[in-house]
Amino acid sequence: MEKLKFGKSSGFFDTFERRPGAIKKNMHYCPGCxxxxxxxxxxxxxxxxxxxxxxxxxxxxxxxxxxxxxxxxxxxxxxxxxxxxxxxxxxxxxxxxxxxxxxxxxxxxxxxxxxxxxxxxxxxxxxxxxxxxxxxxxxxxxxxxxxxxxxxxxxxxxxxxxxxxxxxxxxxxxxxxxxxxxxxxxxxxxxxxxxxxxxxxxxxxxxxxxxxxxxxxxxxxxxxxxxxxxxxxxxxxxxxxxxxxxxxxxxxxxxxxxRPAISKHLGIFEPAAVKRILYPNRQSSSKSKDFRNKSEIFTKERRIKCAGFGGQGILSLGMMIANMARLRNFNVTWLPSYGPEMRGGTANCSVVLSRDDVGSPIVDKDTNLLIAMNQPSMDKFLPELKKNGVLLYDSSSIEVPNCSEDKKVFGINAAEIAEDLGDHRVANSVILGALSFILRDYFLEGDDKADFDKTFEEAIIDCFANKKGIVDLNLKAFYKGKAAVETCF
Ligand SMILES: Cc1ncc(C[n+]2csc(CCOP(=O)(O)OP(=O)(O)O)c2C)c(N)n1
Ligand code: SF4
Ligand SMILES: [Mg+2]
Missing domain, CATH: 3.40.50.970 (Thiamin diphosphate (ThDP)-binding fold, Pyr/PP domains)
Structure with missing residues (x-):
């Protein structure tokens, strides 16, 4: 006779903390599923x-x-x-x-x-x-x-x-x-x-x-x-x-x-070769391993969310920011989210950079910087922007956001600038240019101001290392974005 069980098995977590929202005890399945x-x-x-x-x-x-x-x-x-x-x-x-x-x-x-x-x-x-x-x-x-x-x-x-x-x-x-x-x-x-x-x-x-x-x-x-x-x-x-x-x-x-217990041949496994392929050593050409930017802003972990439609270069935008951090010897994580639940909607990625170890690569609350490139992303992620957080958005397609006074808000018509440059896909580099200006003017101190233009340039070149033909266009978009935001603020 089977023993009836009423308690929750320890094969499950006690509470479902990974489940977003307030419900942490029940599963998401429909009744009768x-x-x-x-x-x-x-x-x-x-x-x-x-x-x-x-x-x-x-x-x-x-x-x-x-x-x-x-x-x-x-x-x-x-x-x-x-x-x-x-x-x-x-x-x-x-x-x-x-x-x-x-x-x-x-x-x-x-x-x-x-x-x-x-x-x-x-x-x-x-x-x-x-x-x-x-x-x-x-x-x-x-x-x-x-x-x-x-x-x-x-x-x-x-x-x-x-x-x-x-x-x-x-x-x-x-x-x-x-x-x-x-x-x-x-x-x-x-x-x-x-x-x-x-x-x-x-x-x-x-x-x-x-x-x-x-x-x-x-x-x-x-x-x-x-x-x-x-x-x-x-x-x-x-x-x-x-x-x-x-x-x-x-x-x-x-x-x-x-059948006997199986034992598959493992083939030739060279951990060092795998590491070389997955993590090529692309050290900054201009900075040593010990280099540290001195600005106050870098003393704490920084949590960044980039979000927009799939196809807007959101993941590359996050990757460029992550690269920039890596080139200046930060610990950094980049976590893409393609939204397995449905097609369309928002594509987003989380970037966390820190001088210490990064605790979690997930940015779902306490965001320091939100880059929103479409309205659904703005609606979804703005509530997660922390007090004194920075919002940078594409004003070509997003309404002026209604957010509390403590936020620093910057809008730039990135998609239109990219169209003028002949390729809507470089809107992400336009945004990066705007970000470079905002960082320099509001958050960087001393030598870091000059260093950061260089860093962004290096990050773009690094990110498109395998597509040399588009590096120049992205650099151009970067400087256009920077100039555009400079004239607005
Ligand atoms: C590459 C890709 N194609 C299509 C989808 C959309 N999609 C999400 S779930 C799903 C079907 C799932 O059905 P099933 O495997 O029977 O699982 P069930 O939900 O019935 O348990 C599809 C087509 C997707 N997320 N990714
Ligand atoms: S499989 Fe059907 S019953 Fe189960 S959760 Fe999905 S939609 Fe609901
Ligand atoms: Mg099914």
């Missing part, structure tokens, strides 16, 4: 098998993208469909780790199918947890590779027509036909009996990881009541009466006991 049930099973298994410290849980895009909010184990978020590729790297570079790839049907069956099937065929030491809810949940209910014939979705309003869209992808059946995988089972997250079977299958998949048996796949037929426009009971009924007919539950393959 299969992800919530599977999360509970997984957290309990991690705790009971005592494998939290070695487990790396990889979550790509989909409703389960935020697993790192919840599980107290290693976690990596990866681009859509790429978990089996990243997992292969981890499993090979660190064979002591237990790699779990947690994927939805859109992620695994559509954009990521080749990554998935190749990892299965190579027999990587990983266990894939495949949540099949027959729909793209996160994006609002589009047809997935596993959507049933006749099933209505946003993108199949007349019902999936197999003659046009093909038949649903039978993932377990396909993987079971390969030689490498050792364990393949399909379960359903519906009745108590089915959930207990899912629990057993999950344990088996994790045991296989522990024993290095290679590739295991467990599929979980799962409810997405909100997108199916059903109650939770109706969604369970849909799984049991319709999905299970097409996707029968049961074990498709279990040959783990007959």
């Amino acid at each position: 299969g992800h919530g049930i599977l999360h509970k099973l997984l957290a309990e298994a991690l705790e009971e098998m005592d494998i939290q410290d070695q487990t790396v849980l990889i979550a790509p895009v989909g409703c389960s993208v935020f697993t790192y909010y919840y599980f107290d184990c290693g976690g990596i978020s990866v681009p859509h469909g790429r978990a089996p590729a990243v997992g292969s790297g981890i499993a090979r570079a660190n064979p002591d780790s237990f790699v779990i790839s947690y994927q939805g049907d859109g992620d695994l069956g559509a954009i990521g199918f080749n990554n998935f099937i190749q990892a299965a065929n190579r027999g990587e030491n990983m266990t894939v947890l495949f949540v099949n809810n027959a729909i793209y949940g996160m994006t609002g209910g589009q047809m997935a590779p596993t959507t049933l014939p006749g099933q209505k979705t946003m993108t199949s309003p007349q019902g999936r027509d197999p003659l046009t869209e093909g038949y649903p992808l039978k993932v377990c059946e396909t993987v079971a036909a390969l030689d490498s995988p050792v364990y393949v089972e399909r379960c359903a997250l519906t009745s108590y009996k089915n959930i207990m079977q899912a629990k057993k299958a999950l344990r088996k998949g994790l045991e296989n990881l522990k024993n290095r048996k290679g590739f295991s796949l467990i599929e979980f037929l799962s409810g997405c009541p909100i997108n199916l426009k059903m109650t939770t009971d109706e969604a369970d009924h849909f799984i049991e009466e319709r999905m299970m007919k097409y996707f029968p539950i049961g074990k498709f393959k279990d040959i783990a006991d007959d």
Whole structure:
């Protein structure tokens, strides 16, 4: 008899501090969502098998993208469909780790199918947890590779027509036909009996990881009541009466006991060469390693957020600022955010520079400098600007912000200046020019005033080192930006 548990498993964090906003105790899943049930099973298994410290849980895009909010184990978020590729790297570079790839049907069956099937065929030491809810949940209910014939979705309003869209992808059946995988089972997250079977299958998949048996796949037929426009009971009924007919539950393959523990060849691994490629030593040409800018402003950690639309060069803008800091011997982090949740919206990056170690690369409150290049970014990030913080924005497209007196606010028509220079993509360098002027006039002291123009120039040249053709245009944009802001203030 299974022991009933009411407490929260220590496979989860006590409170979900990584979750933004005020709610720190509950998950973000809708009522009746299969992800919530599977999360509970997984957290309990991690705790009971005592494998939290070695487990790396990889979550790509989909409703389960935020697993790192919840599980107290290693976690990596990866681009859509790429978990089996990243997992292969981890499993090979660190064979002591237990790699779990947690994927939805859109992620695994559509954009990521080749990554998935190749990892299965190579027999990587990983266990894939495949949540099949027959729909793209996160994006609002589009047809997935596993959507049933006749099933209505946003993108199949007349019902999936197999003659046009093909038949649903039978993932377990396909993987079971390969030689490498050792364990393949399909379960359903519906009745108590089915959930207990899912629990057993999950344990088996994790045991296989522990024993290095290679590739295991467990599929979980799962409810997405909100997108199916059903109650939770109706969604369970849909799984049991319709999905299970097409996707029968049961074990498709279990040959783990007959397989020896695998040991993959590591290949030639030269840590020094990897370091050289990833972190080329680009020391400042004009300053020694001991050089320190003396201005007061640099005595504290500085937290910068650059934000705008994708395609506006936001990430390069942050990179240029980070480079500038590196060239003057600051410790610096640059963290891009592409917004996995949806297309469009804001792209942003966080830059933190400090003379001491940087504690966290995330800038989500207490921003010292906000550079906003579109209205949504301004609306979203202005509340995070600290007292006495500096706001620099592109006045070509953003309304004059309504912010408290304690902020220093600078607007520059960066997009228009960039257009006049013949390339809208250099608006980021125009902004950088404005920033250089603002720093020099308001925050730098003594020799630093002259040094900083030089630093910005070096940073631009460094940033575009591989695209020499556009260095001159960006330098021109930089000086235009500087001149423009000089005449305004
Ligand atoms: C490269 C890329 N393409 C498309 C998207 C949009 N997108 C986000 S989630 C998703 C589908 C997720 O469906 P599924 O894997 O079934 O997960 P579920 O939310 O149903 O659990 C898509 C297409 C994206 N974020 N990135
Ligand atoms: S949209 Fe569907 S898959 Fe996503 S959390 Fe809600 S029920 Fe779960
Ligand atoms: Mg799905």
